[in-house]
Amino acid sequence: MxxxxxxxxxxxxxxxxxxxxxxxxxxxxxxxxxxxxxxxxxxxxxxxxxxxxxxxxxxxxxxxxxxxxxxxxxxxxxxxxxxxxxxxxxxxxxxxxxxxxxxxxxxxxxxxxxxxxxxxxxxxxxxxxxxxxxxxxxxxxxxxxxxxxxxxxxxxxxxxxxxxxxxxxxxxxxxxxxxxxxxxxxxxxxxxxxxxxxxxxxxxxxxxxxxxxGDSVPVMMREQVKGMMTEHISESFAEESEEKVNWERSLDEWETSDKREINEHLETHQVVEASAQIVEQTPEARIQVKLGETEVKGLLADFGESLHIAKLNGRYVLIAEADELTFEKGATPVEFYKPEDIYSLIKKMNDRSAD
Structure with missing residues (x-):
């Protein structure tokens, strides 16, 4: 122009x-x-x-x-x-x-x-x-x-x-x-x-x-999550109860922390419903998780559908589904791996924990 x-x-x-x-x-x-x-x-x-x-x-x-x-x-x-x-x-x-x-x-x-x-x-x-x-x-x-x-x-x-x-x-x-x-x-x-x-x-x-x-997407998402959790606390616990006070303290710590660990409070359907509200306003909203030394990035909309978090013998497991698996940067023998059945993998992980 x-x-x-x-x-x-x-x-x-x-x-x-x-x-x-x-x-x-x-x-x-x-x-x-x-x-x-x-x-x-x-x-x-x-x-x-x-x-x-x-x-x-x-x-x-x-x-x-x-x-x-x-x-x-x-x-x-x-x-x-x-x-x-x-x-x-x-x-x-x-x-x-x-x-x-x-x-x-x-x-x-x-x-x-x-x-x-x-x-x-x-x-x-x-x-x-x-x-x-x-x-x-x-x-x-x-x-x-x-x-x-x-x-x-x-x-x-x-x-x-x-x-x-x-x-x-x-x-x-x-x-x-x-x-x-x-x-x-x-x-x-x-x-x-x-x-x-x-x-x-x-x-x-x-x-x-x-x-x-306008706020950036990360700031906007944090404010939305805080608002949802504040509403959840208000509906779930009695005023001035010890549980409500502990929840609010935990939420304050979450809001100000750069490194945030998982808080095991909500069920799958609750997280999926809360995520849907964010995705409706911001379809490109993303989730970034670090599992030990492994980083996983994806769309928030995929949580509960093709991205799952579970626990096995007290340890966290992250499962991601996809029709294809591609590699970037560098070459490793993993590119020639023939994936085993997930049930045999879970059995192997169980057996390892038993040892």
Whole structure:
């Protein structure tokens, strides 16, 4: 998807010092209209970047907290319109700007908001409004941030050889915001935007104080499991009973622990029913189990169907069913193994325990 840039405001963000005493300010260099932009060096610099930003995939509930591209949604109080959100209102004013002066006024607000964030960094800050050449009824605002590249030099002439560049920028690791979020070509969601930033650079999203981002799948699943177990405890035990207190303590320990061992409390049908509620919302929800030194990964939906956990003589057994068995990474004699009948295997395991 290619764009016609209507307006683009160019800023330099400067930060002197560090911490709370740091001096932060922005300087507006110029605002270009479409004709000026098409004739400027910025067109070559940003050539393909807007297209790349729009093509980046994002999910409302990403698979990890550290994904670089996220979908944000404007926060509103119940029964209040989107216009009540100051971030949304600012994006709307910027999109509707018909003159360079009006566009610059709203771009200045974005730049000011950015310099007020706790971990602001120096660099080039760009605000652009653009219209797709194909879907000209849609309009977008892009906010781009390029950090300064330290210790950059360029080839100069025969006498000096190298010339130090005071401010150098690159599109590498460029942070960006696209508003509105485009669900697919020709279809946009005005209540959402898309942000892209290095996974460790969460500071870039912090200047939009009234935008929320969906929990990752692991966080969402943990909250769902906690809610289900809390409900189970409430229904199963009397208030203030010792069993209820012990259960709640166990659940608190589970929630804060990185290494979680199995808690033998629920029957198969209870776990399958609880898992079904999660799978209904997140079909790709996964389960990852470590049995001794062996790791097994699979879909949560498979538990109770083709993935089973059992106990044999006090030890845990994990059984996985499939129509095929394939190997990855490296070669071992196991690839030529003729599997024995499971009943004879269980007998062998029983006999081993008896010894």
């Amino acid at each position: 290619e764009f016609n840039v209507k307006f683009l405001s160019f800023y330099v963000i400067e930060v002197e010092g560090s911490g709370d005493d740091a001096s932060r300010h922005y300087k507006h260099y110029q605002t270009l209209d479409q004709e000026q932009f098409d004739e400027s060096e910025l067109k070559d610099f940003l050539d393909g970047e807007l297209k790349k930003i729009v093509k980046r995939k994002a999910e409302h509930h990403p698979k990890s907290d550290q994904v670089p591209t996220k979908i944000g949604r404007f926060l509103t109080e119940a029964d209040y319109p989107l216009d009540s959100n100051p971030n949304y209102a600012l994006f709307q004013k910027t999109i509707r700007a018909e003159t360079s002066d009006v566009f610059t006024e709203h771009s200045n607000t974005f730049a000011k908001l950015y310099t007020e964030t706790a971990a602001v960094r120096g660099g080039v800050f760009l605000v652009a409004s653009a219209v797709p050449k194909k879907y000209f009824s849609d309009e977008f605002v892009f906010i781009l941030k390029c950090d300064f590249e330290p210790k950059v030099a360029s080839i100069s002439d025969e006498s000096t050889l190298l010339r130090k560049i005071e401010y150098a920028i690159t599109t590498k690791n460029m942070k960006s915001i696209q508003y509105p979020f485009m669900i697919e070509e020709g279809m946009v969601q005005p209540a959402e935007l898309k942000i892209h930033q290095a996974s460790h650079a969460r500071y870039f999203q912090d200047f939009l104080a009234f935008v929320e981002y």
